[in-house]
């Protein structure tokens with residue numbers, strides 16, 4: 832049985848818009864847009880993982896993350912369990928440190944960006960105004 836990879840991803844909100852990041856070319860799901868985050872390391876909580884990943888990928892510190900949705904998805908090459916957290920930037924200005932591109936978008940604009948299939952339930956929830 833394939834191991835499940837735990838991932839923490841940030842639904843970062845500012846005045847109704849959300850921060851989305853484009854994955855670099857050549858990585859798993861390269862070129863697609865996502866909610867920034869990454870894999871949990873041993874000894875970390877998911878919240879600690881999210882704080883570390885957003886520092887590494889965006890150069891920002893976030894306030895306390897609030898659980899939003901958990902999505903398990905089986906890709907042909909791996910199974911991921913995505914833990915989405917809602918959060919706000921507490922310090923710093925987001926820059927694309929470890930991603931190809933960043934955008935702040937309203938939920939209705941997300942249809943114009945290609946996200947991984949695992950993200951569809953989260954996008955649908957945001958478009959339905961769920962917080």
Ligand SMILES: Nc1nc2c([nH]c(=O)n2[C@H]2C[C@H](O)[C@@H](COP(=O)(O)OP(=O)(O)OP(=O)(O)O)O2)c(=O)[nH]1
Nearest residue numbers: 838840859860865866867868869870911947949950
């Ligand atoms: N961060 C993030 N990952 C997602 C999303 N949707 C989705 O299917 N994934 C998948 C892609 C990857 O297989 C996995 C997350 O891994 P990652 O590549 O971000 O991991 P990481 O930042 O720790 O990167 P690395 O050190 O392994 O290179 O989850 C999403 O919205 N955000």
Ligand SMILES: [Mg+2]
Nearest residue numbers: 867868869870
């Ligand atoms: Mg990542």
